[in-house]
Amino acid sequence: MYTDLNRPPLVAGALRRALVRGTAGGDPDAFYSSLDVVAETGSTNADMLARAVDSALDRAVLISEFQDHGRGRHARSWVAPPRSAVSVSVLLRMPGIDPADLGWLPLLAGVAVVDALRSVAEVDAVLKWPNDVLIGGSKVAGILAEVAATAPIPSVVLGIGLNVSLTESELPVPTATSLALAGAATTDRDTVVRALLRALASEWTKWNRNGWDTTALAESYRERCATIGQRVRAELPGGGELLGTASGIDAQGRIVISPDDGREPVAVSAGDITHLRPQQ
Structure with missing residues (x-):
């Protein structure tokens, strides 16, 4: 049971109907194969890396309402109050890709997060190289990609942490922000999760259909990257x-x-x- 009415829990069943193929009453052509929401864990990325030993598992989503050992780039910690953020990890198998190109996946995720936030939250999100998402110069989201396997099929766990309703006193560092502090049009996490995961699926599918060619992806990234010219x-x-x-x-x-x-x-x-x- 939760007590903070301003931070309701995610509705796993509704998210599955919207995002997971084969769910009763849902979209039969949805991108994802499974979606789980847990109340608490150490790290969704660590959990998904452990699950990745099951070679049949692909396009799987794990969301936690609270992480007490969330990680960012360079092993930095990332912690937010329960139900104040989106903490999500996705396992993606990438058959046929050159393992040398796996480094483009977190950049692709940055493009997806920026587009999702511009669309539903109506904020002026941009990218800071390589994959921090900024609003007004402050960080609202970070991305961590970890390789689960390079053979026989290259596989990556992609983690995204997005500050949604954090107040100024709850920010981990002064250079961070949240959707609420940025005056977003919505801070409903169900809406944000749907937009984020759909944008990720769309960008991944385009890249896959292009035979993992990075030309179009690189152009999309450059268009959203505020670091260029700075x-x-x-x-x-x-x-x-x-x-x-x-x-x-x-x-x-x-x-x-x-x-x-x-x-x-x-x-x-x-x-x-x-x-x-x-x-x-």
Whole structure:
């Protein structure tokens, strides 16, 4: 039973009818094969990675109302009060893809999240490379993709954490925000989950039908990426930093930075990116 009437639980049955094929009264052509909602877990990604040993499981969705060991990139923790966020992981098998292209999946997820939020929440969501979702310069969602297998079929668990109704005092860091704080048109999590998972299914299906060619996906990503054109600081793995202007995203999904000191542009595949104020 829940006591916070402003944060009702997700309705698993309704979500299954909307998103899972074969559900009585639902869409027979829906993308997903299963959808489970649990009250609490450590990490939906960890749970789904454990489930991925079942080779018959594919397009499976796990949502938790609360995570006490949620993880982001670089093993950072991500925790939100119960029923204040969307914490969802999806297992996706990707037959025929070059394992080298699996790194595009979290970027694709970023495109899907941005489009879903622009559509139903009516907020000006954008991407910060590689896959943080921002509203007004503050982070509202993060994405973590973890490879479950590379053979015989490349398989990835894709986790998305989205702040929905968090108040300012509940934000994990001052640079975060929530849909509620951003003045979203809706903070109904059922609506947001449906839009998010449908957008993810649509983008994945287009990529699959294109034979995993990244050309169209890369263009969609660039159109939504606010990092391009920004002066940035890249904190590089192993130490060191690079200051310059982000000039584009290359065919491998790397951020291309033109250094302030006039050197040739550098493609960065990993590292923390900070948007800086323009030089005066």
